[in-house]
Amino acid sequence: MNNVTIVGGGPVGSLLALLLAKQGRHVTVYERRDDPRTTTPERGRSINLALAARGLRALAAADALTALQPLMTAMPGRILHDENGQTRFMPYGQHPEEINWSISRAEISRALVTLAGKQEGVSLHFNQRCLNIDPDSGTLQFHDQRRGIEHTVHAGTIIAADGAGSAVRGALEQRQSCQSTEDLLAHDYKELSIPARADGSHCMDPHGLHIWPRGEFMCIALPNADGTFTATLFMPRSGPVSFDSLRDAAAVRAFFTAQFPDLLALVPDLETQFAEHPQGGLATLHCWPWHTGNTLLIGDAAHAIVPFHGQGLNCGFEDCLLLDRLLAQHETAAAAFREYESARRLDTDAIAQMALENYLEMRDTVRRSDYALRRELALELERRYPRQFVPRYSMVMFHPEISYSEALHRGQTQERVLDALIAEGVSAASERAAVLIRDAGL
Ligand SMILES: Cc1cc2nc3c(=O)[nH]c(=O)nc-3n(C[C@H](O)[C@H](O)[C@H](O)COP(=O)(O)OP(=O)(O)OC[C@H]3O[C@@H](n4cnc5c(N)ncnc54)[C@H](O)[C@@H]3O)c2cc1C
Structure with a gap:
């Protein structure tokens, strides 16, 4: 298992290549797209994304953080926009290091491929679309998109990081080596670009993740280092207020005028x-x-x-860290993969659940007055009992030493403590709070 083949040179595949090669392995990466070091990347699934502590920890382990830091914009909190365009800043946490970072998807991919390309032991192949896999013989079939030919690679140890539409997964399913299901959300998304001012500066405060929560739907905007923002509208696919209902330019303008007037003013070519x-x-x-x-x-x-x-990539980077460690500990790849799978499953299930739950919080709960009170109570409990009580959001985003599954479990217990304190009308400073925390086993 000194030779590893990775299918997919996206952020996860590139980071894994770096980590494994630093352990002295020979890593070959096959990527379907052009080399991002020499081409303008094709439009991905999102223009920018939020990096948090789990992702940063994995990047630091690969010595990649220094190269990425200049590309990152700090987001210490949410900036909420109401229907009248009034804004309110809500910090993510209460410690100076509790910050999320906005980074361009293209830049992170380019930087990681550049680092992987310089790392001894890594060999990168672009324009190679994986078509099929035979896990028994360890062979992969590729279409070389430049030369227009198909070829076979004898790989041995294979790690597929080819994204949500994974061709490797599809081929394994066909051979009944795995099964998958997709729970499609009834909500879709659309990205819109907010230009920079004429002098290149941001037209809104760049130090935060902007949210326009509107109950059943929402818009968000993350800053880019070049002065632009990428806004994303999330809303139901069909129904009275939905993507289906925004059939023409007039409907789009009327919708934004009613719901996001301040955002409308920043996107001159909205309809286009x-x-x-x-x-x-x-x-x-x-x-x-x-x-x-x-x-x-x-x-x-x-x-x-x-x-x-904002955890999909952070979670993928955390996968790389765990896998790197297990491959170093085990004699065979199969043994490492077995342990990886059983160690990781609970955590990925937990973050999948929390990601769904967080949609409701972002689009709806966050704008309610009882949310602010509950949050203040949680932060006060954290100040008084920093080891026992950490708000769930903070556990997920800022505490990589707490696993996702533990964050989910502790978060549920903490919610019960908050419910009791609110129902009984007692403060975080009360003796009752100490009793509740102790009895909950926190
Ligand atoms: C709207 C949106 C917003 C998001 N925001 C965040 C966020 O804020 N924070 C966060 O952490 N995550 C976010 N995510 C999730 C994040 O984008 C993904 O979790 C992350 O990109 C996964 O990385 P990956 O390398 O596993 O897959 P991908 O990024 O999908 O990379 C897969 C790579 O494999 C290549 N490939 C695909 N098929 C083949 C093939 N057949 N042969 C060879 N190569 C192939 C692709 O070209 C690509 O380079 C967001 C996702 C979406 C959709």
């Missing part, structure tokens, strides 16, 4: 962008098992989730 940009679907992928013999699925190929906790 709305008509031209694709409408994307969102799903949670359940796949099992992830490994067969010497072949493993990782990242979105194994467990794509909805984007509402």
Whole structure:
């Protein structure tokens, strides 16, 4: 298992290549797209994304953080926009390091491929679309898109990081080596670009994730380092207020005028962008098992989730860290893959659930007055009992030492403590709070 073949040179595949090569392995990566170091990348599934502590920890382990830091914009909190365009800043946490970072998807891919390309032991092949896999013989079939020919690679240990639509997973399913289902959300998304001011500066505060929560739907915007923002509208596919209901330019303008007047003022070509940009679907992928013999699925190929906790890539990067450690500990790839699968499954299930739950919080709960009170109570409990009580959002985003499954479990227990304190009308400073926390086993 000194030779590893990775299918998919996206962020997860590239980071894994870096980590494994730093352990002295020979890693060959096959990627279907052009080399991002020499071409303008094709439009991905999202223009920018939020990196948090789990992703940063994995990047640091691969010595990749220094190269990425100049590309990252700090987002210390949410900036909520109401229907009148009034804004309110809500910090994500209460410690200076509790920050999420916005980064361009294209830049992160380019930076990781660049680092992987410089790393001894990594060999990168672009324009190679994987068509099929035979896990028994460890062979992969590719279409070389430049030369227009098909060829076979004898790989041995294979790790598939080819994303949510994984061709490797599809081929394994055909051979009944794994099964997958996709829970499609009834809500879709569409991205819109908010231009920079004429002097290149941001036209809104760049230090936050902007949210326009509207109950059944929402818009968000993340800053880009070049002065632009990428906004994303999430809303039902069909129904009275839905993508289906925004059939023409007039309907789009009327909708934005009523719901997001301040955002409308920042997107002069709204109708054109709305008509031209694709409408994307969102799903949670359940796949099992992830490994067969010497072949493993990782990242979105194994467990794509909805984007509402900003954790899909962070989770994929955390996969890489765990897998790297287990491959170093085990004699065979199959043994490492087996342990990886059983250690990781509970956590990826947990983040899938929390990502779905966070949609309701972002689009609806966050704008309610009782949400602010509950949140203040949670933060006060954290100040008084920092080891026992950490808000669930903070556990997921800022505490990589707490697993996703533990965050889910502790979060549920903490909710019961908050419910009791609110029902009884007692403060975080009360003796009752100490008793509740102790009795809950926190
Ligand atoms: C709207 C939206 C917003 C998001 N926001 C966030 C966020 O804020 N924070 C976060 O952490 N995550 C976010 N995510 C999730 C994140 O984008 C994914 O989890 C992440 O990109 C997964 O990385 P990956 O490398 O596993 O897969 P991908 O990024 O999908 O990369 C797969 C790679 O494999 C290649 N490939 C595909 N098929 C083949 C083939 N047959 N042969 C060879 N190569 C192939 C592709 O070209 C690609 O380079 C968001 C997702 C969406 C849709």
